[in-house]
Amino acid sequence: MKRANYRIFFVLQTLVCCLILALGVQMHNQKVAYAETPTVKLLARFCTYYGDSAPARKSNVELAARKINGVKLYPEDEFSFNAQVGARTVANGFKTAYIIQDGEFVEGVGGGVCQVSTTLYNCALLANMTITAVSPHSLGVSYVAPSFDAMVSSASDFRFVNTLSAPITIKMKADGKDLVAEIYGVDKSSIKRRSETLETIPFETEYRESDDVPLGEEVIDSSGKDGVKSRGYLDFYEDGELVKSVLIRQDFYAPQKRIILTNKKSDIDEQQ
Numbered sequence: 001m002k003r004a005n006y007r008i009f010f011v012l013q014t015l016v017c018c019l020i021l022a023l024g025v026q027m028h029n030q031k032v033a034y035a036e037t038p039t040v041k042l043l044a045r046f047c048t049y050y051g052d053s054a055p056a057r058k059s060n061v062e063l064a065a066r067k068i069n070g071v072k073l074y075p076e077d078e079f080s081f082n083a084q085v086g087a088r089t090v091a092n093g094f095k096t097a098y099i100i101q102d103g104e105f106v107e108g109v110g111g112g113v114c115q116v117s118t119t120l121y122n123c124a125l126l127a128n129m130t131i132t133a134v135s136p137h138s139l140g141v142s143y144v145a146p147s148f149d150a151m152v153s154s155a156s157d158f159r160f161v162n163t164l165s166a167p168i169t170i171k172m173k174a175d176g177k178d179l180v181a182e183i184y185g186v187d188k189s190s191i192k193r194r195s196e197t198l199e200t201i202p203f204e205t206e207y208r209e210s211d212d213v214p215l216g217e218e219v220i221d222s223s224g225k226d227g228v229k230s231r232g233y234l235d236f237y238e239d240g241e242l243v244k245s246v247l248i249r250q251d252f253y254a255p256q257k258r259i260i261l262t263n264k265k266s267d268i269d270e271q272q
Helices: 002-036 055-068 081-085 113-126 267-271
Strands: 041-049 078-080 096-101 104-109 130-133 159-161 168-174 178-185 190-201 205-209 218-222 227-238 241-253 258-262
Touching (some): 078 081, 081 113, 113 168, 113 178
Antiparallel strands (some): 168 178, 227 241
16 A cells, blocks of 8 residues: 555656646746847837928828828838828818929828828838838928938829838827837847938029009018939948948929019009
8 A cells, every 4th residue: 555655656746847847948948038039129210390380281190190100010011101091081081281283382182191101201211121112292392301202192102111020010109290200120220311412403583463462562472492403322330330321212303483472563553
């Protein structure tokens, strides 16, 4: 009887030892796995200012940013601005604000969303994403340097692919003043943007008669803006030293006329 009890005790002791050993190996493997998991951190951040925008434009910027915030891309996934944000229509919550169309500023539904695509474009560049589709505006914009804008429309999309070895997460927030794009992941490169102006094209001045202007006076209706031929570069650094520069695009932005309203009618014309 004692020998039988001893055998039972021995078997139980052996099973307990094996169980403890197995758990120890599993816990060790888990610790190794956790230790080898790269820490997710901020890869890139880019900010533009929209605080001076009209209320309708602000609303469009904030709506588009909310639609993008939180998007996760796995390796080789492609982000599409138009697919993520959707059609810029009143039914989808967008409002009428100024857009650039055929080289002019006109009113259109969704005005302001190009600032969202531009902000994210610059963030994607700094995070070393692979840009697969981007188009410039026909005119220069005030919120970013030449050759770093990203125009979107129903016919023009902004797209990029996550070619890193791990997933990334996109964060976008708009607080009424600053529009911020952030990309989080596990890879990190030191990258800086550089805009080079190749040529400046002076703007022209156009005078237009207007009865709304007092006799003999002039009023500046549009201040005008020089056109630009430009290039955009990405500069890569290691230990603070420049190791390579990559030309990413070359663009032309048409000059914008200075419009001066005047009223040159004489007193005789006025009396008649």
